[in-house]
Amino acid sequence: MNAPSPILQATGLVKRYGRVTALDRADFDLYPGEVLAVIGDNGAGKSSLIKALSGAVVPDAGEIRMHGEPVRFSSPMDARTAGIETVYQTLAVAPALGIADNLFLGRELRKPGLLGSVFRMLDKGAMQRQAREKLSDLGLLTIQNINQAVETLSGGQRQGVAVARSAAFGSQVVILDEPTAALGVKESRRVLNLIRQLRDKGMPIVLISHNMPHVFEVADRIHVHRLGRRIAVIRPDTHTMSDAVAIMTGAMEASPTIA
Ligand SMILES: Nc1ncnc2c1ncn2[C@@H]1O[C@H](COP(=O)(O)OP(=O)(O)OP(=O)(O)O)[C@@H](O)[C@H]1O
Numbered sequence: 001m002n003a004p005s006p007i008l009q010a011t012g013l014v015k016r017y018g019r020v021t022a023l024d025r026a027d028f029d030l031y032p033g034e035v036l037a038v039i040g041d042n043g044a045g046k047s048s049l050i051k052a053l054s055g056a057v058v059p060d061a062g063e064i065r066m067h068g069e070p071v072r073f074s075s076p077m078d079a080r081t082a083g084i085e086t087v088y089q090t091l092a093v094a095p096a097l098g099i100a101d102n103l104f105l106g107r108e109l110r111k112p113g114l115l116g117s118v119f120r121m122l123d124k125g126a127m128q129r130q131a132r133e134k135l136s137d138l139g140l141l142t143i144q145n146i147n148q149a150v151e152t153l154s155g156g157q158r159q160g161v162a163v164a165r166s167a168a169f170g171s172q173v174v175i176l177d178e179p180t181a182a183l184g185v186k187e188s189r190r191v192l193n194l195i196r197q198l199r200d201k202g203m204p205i206v207l208i209s210h211n212m213p214h215v216f217e218v219a220d221r222i223h224v225h226r227l228g229r230r231i232a233v234i235r236p237d238t239h240t241m242s243d244a245v246a247i248m249t250g251a252m253e254a255s256p257t258i259a
């Protein structure tokens with residue numbers, strides 16, 4: 001059997017912010033159907049990597065390929081159009097808007113016919129209906145009012161809206177940057193279950209997390225990032241959590257083999 005080829009791949013990504021090199025020739029591979037965790041110390045460049053893969057920053061050098069074809073995303077909308085949905089560490093929700101409006105932000109449904117195509121009228125009813133459906137399908141939120149302003153939700157519920165949006169619209173890849181950092185035990189569990197559900201439906205997922213038990217629970221492979229680049233790929237069945245932390249902090253030499 002031929003080895004499957006990566007659905008999303010990066011080679012030699014470089015991103016500098018002034019004198020800081022956030023990405024220093026970073027490589028990345030995501031295979032079909034897997035949960036890939038990305039771990040690394042604070043400042044290692046994890047969020048920068050995700051931003052480069054999702055069009056939120058344009059790398060100074062390096063190449064990104066999707067299904068083997070070189071791609072260039074100059075905005076998050078480019079990446080979303082290509083099927084990559086991202087929940088950023090700093091949540092990109094619009095606090096004053098309601099839940100349904102947030103779900104459809106940037107891809108609003110228009111009324112059918114001329115009202116929508118010429119007058120650009122929004123189909124609020126359809127968006128609310130679909131928002132309610134999507135949220136209940138995902139079993140993620142216990143929110144009654146789909147028009148409740150997101151600023152009145154708790155941090156965890158907001159995170160839930162953002163994760164629901166990515167799960168509902170991601171068609172190729174879902175990227176979650178620290179999705180459980182602000183969540184309680186029960187909400188974290190829901191997000192982890194959602195990650196598993198999505199993976200079982202065949203959706204590849206990138207999970208950035210500092211939570212080793214979460215990482216070891218759901219990841220198929222673990223990309224270890226250090227000082228701006230990938231220094232190892234390990235698996236929950238080949239390494240322990242303390243190995244992972246030791247590699248991440250430089251206390252343990254990473255074996256050069258990439259799992
Ligand atoms: N917009 C920016 N302007 C200047 N420096 C930045 C910017 N974004 C990131 N950096 C720097 O790039 C480096 C990598 O940051 P990044 O956010 O990618 O790390 P991270 O691995 O996601 O960290 P954390 O675990 O804390 O989220 C850090 O030194 C950071 O200060």
Ligand SMILES: [Mg+2]
Pocket residue numbers: 046047048089
């Ligand atoms: Mg980060």
